[in-house]
Amino acid sequence: MGSLCPSKVDTNWADNSPHTVKPIDFRTLNTAVVYLPKNKNFFDQIYELDNRKLGFGHYGDVKKCSHRETGVVRAVKIFNKERLGSSSLHDNWFLKQIEVLSFINHPSFIKVHEFFEDRDHFFLVMDYHRGGDLLQKLRSSRKLDENYLRKIMKQLLIGVSYLHNLRIVHRDLKPENVLIEEKGDDLLIKIIDFDTSVKLTEKGVVSGLYGTIYYMAPELVDIEYDEKCDIWSLGIIMYTLFTGELPYVGLSDHHILNNIQRIPINLSNDSLFPLSEKGIDLLRKLLSKDPKKRISAEDALDHPWLNPVSIDAEKIRETLENIEESRIKSTTVKDFLISNFSVIKDYSILDKAFLELDKDHDGIVTWDDVFEFFRRFYAEVETEEKTDQLMEKIQGYNDDRFTYSEFLNAGIDLRNLLNEKRIMKFMVMRNRGKESKSTTDSLFGETIESLKTDDEIEEWMQELRTKLDGEPTPKDFQDVVFEKLYIKSPGKDTLEVNHEKHRMGRTPRDFQENTYEKFHPRPQPKDFQETINEKFHKRAEKYQV
Numbered sequence: 001m002g003s004l005c006p007s008k009v010d011t012n013w014a015d016n017s018p019h020t021v022k023p024i025d026f027r028t029l030n031t032a033v034v035y036l037p038k039n040k041n042f043f044d045q046i047y048e049l050d051n052r053k054l055g056f057g058h059y060g061d062v063k064k065c066s067h068r069e070t071g072v073v074r075a076v077k078i079f080n081k082e083r084l085g086s087s088s089l090h091d092n093w094f095l096k097q098i099e100v101l102s103f104i105n106h107p108s109f110i111k112v113h114e115f116f117e118d119r120d121h122f123f124l125v126m127d128y129h130r131g132g133d134l135l136q137k138l139r140s141s142r143k144l145d146e147n148y149l150r151k152i153m154k155q156l157l158i159g160v161s162y163l164h165n166l167r168i169v170h171r172d173l174k175p176e177n178v179l180i181e182e183k184g185d186d187l188l189i190k191i192i193d194f195d196t197s198v199k200l201t202e203k204g205v206v207s208g209l210y211g212t213i214y215y216m217a218p219e220l221v222d223i224e225y226d227e228k229c230d231i232w233s234l235g236i237i238m239y240t241l242f243t244g245e246l247p248y249v250g251l252s253d254h255h256i257l258n259n260i261q262r263i264p265i266n267l268s269n270d271s272l273f274p275l276s277e278k279g280i281d282l283l284r285k286l287l288s289k290d291p292k293k294r295i296s297a298e299d300a301l302d303h304p305w306l307n308p309v310s311i312d313a314e315k316i317r318e319t320l321e322n323i324e325e326s327r328i329k330s331t332t333v334k335d336f337l338i339s340n341f342s343v344i345k346d347y348s349i350l351d352k353a354f355l356e357l358d359k360d361h362d363g364i365v366t367w368d369d370v371f372e373f374f375r376r377f378y379a380e381v382e383t384e385e386k387t388d389q390l391m392e393k394i395q396g397y398n399d400d401r402f403t404y405s406e407f408l409n410a411g412i413d414l415r416n417l418l419n420e421k422r423i424m425k426f427m428v429m430r431n432r433g434k435e436s437k438s439t440t441d442s443l444f445g446e447t448i449e450s451l452k453t454d455d456e457i458e459e460w461m462q463e464l465r466t467k468l469d470g471e472p473t474p475k476d477f478q479d480v481v482f483e484k485l486y487i488k489s490p491g492k493d494t495l496e497v498n499h500e501k502h503r504m505g506r507t508p509r510d511f512q513e514n515t516y517e518k519f520h521p522r523p524q525p526k527d528f529q530e531t532i533n534e535k536f537h538k539r540a541e542k543y544q545v
Contacts, residue, residue, distance in 0.1 A: 036102045036112060043116040043123040047076065055133070055176065058195040059084055064128060070340050071425040074113065075129065079122040094122045100197050103166055105404045106363045107351035108159030110179065110190045113339060127344050129190060131182060134175035134241065143244035146275060148187075152180075153238055153282075154306045155189045160234060161297035161361045164227045167204075171196040172211045173233035175240065181348065186312070188351055200227065213253045214246050218261045219291050228291035231300070235286030242279075243271035264289075278305035301361065316353045317377055320370075321386070323411050325393045327487040331409070334485070336457045338409060341417050341426075350411045354404055366401040367391055418481060423474040460484065 039046060047065040055062040060079040067074065081089060088094075101112050116123040134152070138144070144152070156178065163170060172193060179190040196210040205224040209216075217232035219225040239247050247265050250256035265287050267280055275283075282305045285295040300306075328334045357365045357373055371387045378386060394402045394410040402410075467480045 036098050037114045039114045039116050041116070042118060043076070043121075046116075047074070047125070049076070057193050058172075059088075060122075060124075060195075065125070067340070067429075069426070069429055071422075071429040072341060072343060073128045074125050075127065077124040077126070079124070081120055081122070097194050097197065100168055100194055100199065103168070104163075106159065106162045107354050107404055108155060108162065108189065108191055110192045111344075126192075127190075129179040129181065129344060131180050134178040134180055134189075134237070137180055138175060138241060138244065144241045146242070146279060149238065149242050149279075150306060150309055151187055152178075152189060152241065153234070154301070154309050155187075155355070156191070156234055156237070157297050157300050157306070158355060158361045159189070159191050160230050161301060162363050164230070164297055165362055167200040167227075169198055169200060169206055169227045170194065170230050170233075171198065171206075172215075173230055173237065174212050174215045175237060178237075181344065183348075186352065188348055213256050214248060216257060216260065217291070218289050221257065221261065226291065228294045228296070231286055231294050231297060232291075234297075235283060238283055238286065239265075239272075242275055245271060261289075276305070278303070281305065298361070311352070311356055313356070313373075313376060315349070316356050317374070319349050319353050319411070320373075320390055323390065323393050324413070326396075326410060328414075329485060329487055330456060330460065332456050333460050334414065335409060337414060337417065338412055341422060342412060346412055346417055347408050350408055353411075354407050364401050364403055365407065414485065415482070418478060420474040420478060423477050427474065427477065 043049075046068060048068055050064040050066075052063065053061050054064055054075055057077065060077050060083070062075055062077045065074055065076045066072065079094060084093060098115060110126050110129065112124060112126045114125050116125070156173075160170070160173070170191070172195065173191070177191060177193040179192060181188045181190075198206050198208075200206060203224075205226050207224050209220055211220070211229075211233070215233040215236045217225070217229040220229060236247065248256055248259045248263070250259050267284055267287075272280060272283075282295075282300065282303045285303075286300065288294040295303075354365065357369050359369055359372070367387060370390055371383060374383045374386045377383075391400065391402075394406060463484060464480055467484070472480075
């Protein structure tokens, strides 16, 4: 977690920047609720930039970059402050986007790692996705068949349902903002680009003409509208992916928007053949011009057209059962290693598993969700045992549900993450351009400034340095890391606690069910806004002059 309070050096460049109309009041920046880490270094010190564009958004371009120390490839969105304009800077526009991203914890969205700031730019670092986007897929295929379209739409609706449950409106859903990863019959989508996203007000509305004209809902010209504008955009995406053409075109943006408002969409044309009647029925409900009659994302997920979507349940079962009981000495160190070394392929199967377990699409998997999944394979008693075992591996006896990030941290195997190939790349990157005779001096200096560290991680890395003398091989490095990272056997206290619980004839589930709700109430949609308001006012009072 990083601070958004700039140093004196930062305030000097803000005052002197030719792109700033008047000095920014940095006291205001501290009122933003931020959980995404801000890296206090310069972006170019940490990452090497590839100048080829991967894409672009309303306020910035996306490029590929690689970490100078670990060699891990990421994508970075670069926001030019001049393009943002002084009004957006004074309104803390970028920090509000960070605020929104901080609350998103779900496999349907691209994972954002950290951000940087210098005099002229903001840098948002996220996972690099090799698979391309839906627009590229459409251009190569011209149109998509119904079964493929069904898989895409179900995942899109899951992601949008999760967003709307958090009272967040995306406002720029389109094929270019949906990344896709395919392997055989499996596919995963990631929704990106939150440049125009916004939280609903207490009245449940937003305002402003934002988005891409072809996908804009007709009500956007009104003074206020709600999250149903995203549903219209999904309907246009569905229509376009199946037919290969846009339903509304025109000579200008004004002309296109006028057509969207006035002309009924034709769902009986030949372009939609051979889409099934159920598919056309869902499309009609997504594209209702009256937002009050338009279906919600949550209700759309219950539509019969989406029910036949098949998943490899057996593979997911194997994945869940192969998650190991945590023997990590420090969860902080594990979080650090995952953050700095993981790439998308390390957790793609975990993404699929989480989506399958989270039946109500709220981003939280409960004991009951896991139980219902294992019930497909086992009898009642064994199902309960399997469920208890998985919950214990992920949460110990502390909790009866888990979030996406908790699931990833438990499910990612550090032995695969820190394989010899990646360690070799790390060692080469660390030694590149350095004249030190000792490899370990280059790998672990007195300070590891380029990696996000705290005191615990710094101490851990210094201990590794003392263990690695001379010229270690990647295998030596790997052995020492795992020796320092893993507990060799379960601790005595843990064994005694587990024995006592089972001696009393109570399972982990029994221990949780009577007390869990008291201390861990399920988040409600309104909690998102209440949390923001409470923390905003506390920080505002703290920095008030």
